[in-house]
Amino acid sequence: MQKDWILGDLLIWLRDNLLKERPELFLQDNSVRPGILVLVNDSDWELMDTVNYPIQSKDTITFISTLHGG
Amino acid sequence: MRYSRQMIMPNVRVNGQIFFKQSKVIIIGAGGLGCPAALYLVCAGIGEITIVDYDKVELSNLHRQILHSEEDLNQAKVDSAYNKLKSINSDVKIIPIHLHANSITIQQLITQNKYDVVVDGSDNVATRYLLNDVCVMNNIPLVSGSALQMEGQLTVYHYKGGPCYRCVFPDPPPPQAVTNCGDGGVLGPVCGTIGTLQALETIKIISGSAGVLSGQLLLFDGSSTTFRNVKLRGRNPKCAICGENPTVTKLIDYEQFCQSSAHDKVINIDILEADEQVEAKEFSKIVSNALVLDVRPEVEYQMCSIPGTINFPYSDIEKGHRMEKLNDLLNDKLTEVEYNVYVLCRRGNDSQRAVSCLKNRFSHIPVKFYNIKGGLHAYSRLVDPQFPVY
Numbered sequence: 506m507q508k509d510w511i512l513g514d515l516l517i518w519l520r521d522n523l524l525k526e527r528p529e530l531f532l533q534d535n536s537v538r539p540g541i542l543v544l545v546n547d548s549d550w551e552l553m554d555t556v557n558y559p560i561q562s563k564d565t566i567t568f569i570s571t572l573h574g575g
Numbered sequence: 576m577r578y579s580r581q582m583i584m585p586n587v588r589v590n591g592q593i594f595f596k597q598s599k600v601i602i603i604g605a606g607g608l609g610c611p612a613a614l615y616l617v618c619a620g621i622g623e624i625t626i627v628d629y630d631k632v633e634l635s636n637l638h639r640q641i642l643h644s645e646e647d648l649n650q651a652k653v654d655s656a657y658n659k660l661k662s663i664n665s666d667v668k669i670i671p672i673h674l675h676a677n678s679i680t681i682q683q684l685i686t687q688n689k690y691d692v693v694v695d696g697s698d699n700v701a702t703r704y705l706l707n708d709v710c711v712m713n714n715i716p717l718v719s720g721s722a723l724q725m726e727g728q729l730t731v732y733h734y735k736g737g738p739c740y741r742c743v744f745p746d747p748p749p750p751q752a753v754t755n756c757g758d759g760g761v762l763g764p765v766c767g768t769i770g771t772l773q774a775l776e777t778i779k780i781i782s783g784s785a786g787v788l789s790g791q792l793l794l795f796d797g798s799s800t801t802f803r804n805v806k807l808r809g810r811n812p813k814c815a816i817c818g819e820n821p822t823v824t825k826l827i828d829y830e831q832f833c834q835s836s837a838h839d840k841v842i843n844i845d846i847l848e849a850d851e852q853v854e855a856k857e858f859s860k861i862v863s864n865a866l867v868l869d870v871r872p873e874v875e876y877q878m879c880s881i882p883g884t885i886n887f888p889y890s891d892i893e894k895g896h897r898m899e900k901l902n903d904l905l906n907d908k909l910t911e912v913e914y915n916v917y918v919l920c921r922r923g924n925d926s927q928r929a930v931s932c933l934k935n936r937f938s939h940i941p942v943k944f945y946n947i948k949g950g951l952h953a954y955s956r957l958v959d960p961q962f963p964v965y
């Protein structure tokens with residue numbers, strides 16, 4: 506990797522490269538939209554300084570959308 | 576004797592069973608989660624179980640809402656649940672409450688009774704925030720479960736200093752990002768898994784067991800049968816409800832807060848002019864030689880459709896996909912005079928949206944699009960009762 510990536514960089518990259526439609530349902534104000542939980546190796550990203558977390562090699566980043574049905 | 580198999584466990588013993596008997600649990604929702612949760616709690620011998628639900632039993636509930644059966648159709652879900660549960664364990668005091676859970680009703684119930692646990696088996700975002708806030712204000716742990724399609728989630732909020740729902744999700748999701756079970760579907764055993772685990776967490780809380788799922792979120796993926804347990808953030812000292820200086824000090828209007836209603840019913844829209852719509856009855860007279868676009872998703876069209884109609888999903892129309900194909904279809908049928916195209920869907924909402932998309936896109940050709948009012952639901956009700964409603 507050329508430069509250190511922080512989670513915030515990944516979000517922007519995902520939006521620009523992978524999201525084809527309705528990016529506002531993923532990102533809002535340079536963070537994920539309400540109702541999406543970001544996990545770094547199965548831990549809430551809030552425990553890792555959220556967008557500022559420097560991504561390490563072999564980290565697994567997961568995006569979880571909350572469910573509300575029953 | 577009845578409870579001997581659970582009482583001989585070191586986690587329960589005689590004392591635990593006495594705790595069960597002295598406990599009061601309230602379950603919000605007698606649906607896909609509430610049914611299995613209530614069933615196991617009643618079997619375990621919880622002293623008093625209150626079940627709150629406003630809905631009636633519908634045929635489309637039965638694949639997952641296992642307390643209701645065919646003879647209960649159109650009965651209040653809480654009454655149907657009461658009868659089943661009472662026949663399973665007559666020792667348990669079961670209180671069916673047939674009302675809609677909103678700020679006023681829930682506040683009253685929770686402050687007038689001393690519940691040990693609240694079980695959230697609701698089906699919408701607004702009720703989830705409401706239950707969270709009322710639990711924090713009254714210091715009651717909230718066992719929260721949810722399910723959609725093949726996935727389920729489970730956690731316990733506001734338990735022994737752990738985070739509440741607002742600590743983790745301070746703001747509600749945008750309404751257009753929320754899918755309900757009526758639109759997205761859900762598999763019975765997926766609800767059953769989560770509802771059963773809600774009963775387990777409730778029992779653990781009541782018996783004071785360690786290992787309650789607080790500060791953690793269980794993710795269940797039914798398609799691969801995997802469970803993942805992830806670590807959540809702790810309680811947020813700045814949380815709007817459970818923080819040091821809460822900004823929410825009384826229950827608010829949760830439908831307004833979430834910009835969505837506190838049920839999972841579809842709200843009908845009305846975006847077209849009267850001369851752009853036809854009634855189902857009128858439509859039935861012309862259907863045999865008209866061009867009819869059924870804009871439901873392909874899987875729903877395959878389930879049932881009116882012969883001669885053409886499936887062209889709204890999701891494609893909305894995004895402008897396969898428009899050449901539609902263009903060809905329309906051009907084939909074109910005549911000298913203005914040509915009518917009828918647009919149909921399940922309830923008559925997406926078909927309205929489709930008509931307003933299509934009339935702009937094809938404004939250059941002599942074609943007029945009509946919405947069939949009330950969709951297939953109206954068609955079944957007013958024209959052909961044999962046509963399945965789902």
Ligand SMILES: [Zn+2]
Nearest residue numbers: 739742814817
């Ligand atoms: Zn909180």
